Amino acid sequence: xxxxxxxxxxxxxxxxxxxxxxxxxxxxxxxxxxxxxxxxxxxxxxxxxxxxxxxxxxxxxxxxxxxxxxxxxxxxxxxxxxxxxxxxxxxxxxxxxxxxxxxxxxxxxxxxxxxxxxxxxxxxxxxxxxxxxxxxxxxxxxxxxxxxxxxxxxxxxxxxxxxxxxxxxxxxxxxxxxxxxxxxxxxxxxxxxxxxxxxxxxxxxxxxxxxxxxxxxxxxxxxxxxxxxx
Numbered sequence: 001x002x003x004x005x006x007x008x009x010x011x012x013x014x015x016x017x018x019x020x021x022x023x024x025x026x027x028x029x030x031x032x033x034x035x036x037x038x039x040x041x042x043x044x045x046x047x048x049x050x051x052x053x054x055x056x057x058x059x060x061x062x063x064x065x066x067x068x069x070x071x072x073x074x075x076x077x078x079x080x081x082x083x084x085x086x087x088x089x090x091x092x093x094x095x096x097x098x099x100x101x102x103x104x105x106x107x108x109x110x111x112x113x114x115x116x117x118x119x120x121x122x123x124x125x126x127x128x129x130x131x132x133x134x135x136x137x138x139x140x141x142x143x144x145x146x147x148x149x150x151x152x153x154x155x156x157x158x159x160x161x162x163x164x165x166x167x168x169x170x171x172x173x174x175x176x177x178x179x180x181x182x183x184x185x186x187x188x189x190x191x192x193x194x195x196x197x198x199x200x201x202x203x204x205x206x207x208x209x210x211x212x213x214x215x216x217x218x219x220x221x222x223x224x225x226x227x228x229x230x
Contacts, residue, residue, distance in 0.1 A: 075121030077211065079144060079204030083113045085155075086190045088183045105162045106180065110187030111155030114195035115147040116204035118228075136223045137216050143228045144204040149192040151184055158183075 091105040118141055129138040158180065209226040216224045 076117040076119045077208055078115045078117045078147075079207035079211070080116045080200050081113055082116070082195050082198060082200045083111070084149075084191045084194055085109065085111045086187055086194070088187050088190065090183050090186060105160075106183050107159040107161075108180065108183040108187065109157055109159060110151050110184070110191070112149050112151040112188065112191040114149045114191060114200065116144050116195075116200040117147060118142065118144045118204060118208045130221075135221060136225075137221045138225045138227065139212055139216075140227050140229060141208070143230060144201040144208070146192070146195055146201065149188045149195065151188050151191070156184075156187070 086109075088106070088108040088110060090108070120141070122142060127140045129140075130136070205228055212226050213224040
């Protein structure tokens, strides 16, 4: 009876060898992941040159089409538009913590505009008076008002934004990091306040008067009077 001389693989020799071969690969992957995380954090927090290009973000526009929500008929004439620029320096500090730990300061340059308009929606039969010969016309209108200020996103930009360590860490887990709604709202308020102090409404009334006089003169009226009342 012959004896099978083929040696069987011994337990405890082949399997540990495979494990030993896998360990370097796992260690390399873990080290690469840790180094990538460290470089990412350094680039984001310290803004080291060159790191932003390595971990740059590619932009892909996958937005859907705009959906019409409503249509509003306009019954007003915009006689003037004022264009403004304001520098917003907004700082938020924690009461018991230094700025390096908790706090933000944003320097924002905002460009925006405010329109002054005369509302024609309330004009009725008694607002326009015409003599029998149709040579004289009198138009009574409400005083011009200011529209809501608008901030131009293309003409506005953030000069600098300083954040404490807690705020930086919070941005990593925030759905809307570096939220700048507060500076946009403050910029709109400043632009609106500047428009109220200007002669924008007076200019809108003068331009509206010129427009109506030219229109009615073309229709054959020799004398046109435009009066403004509250």
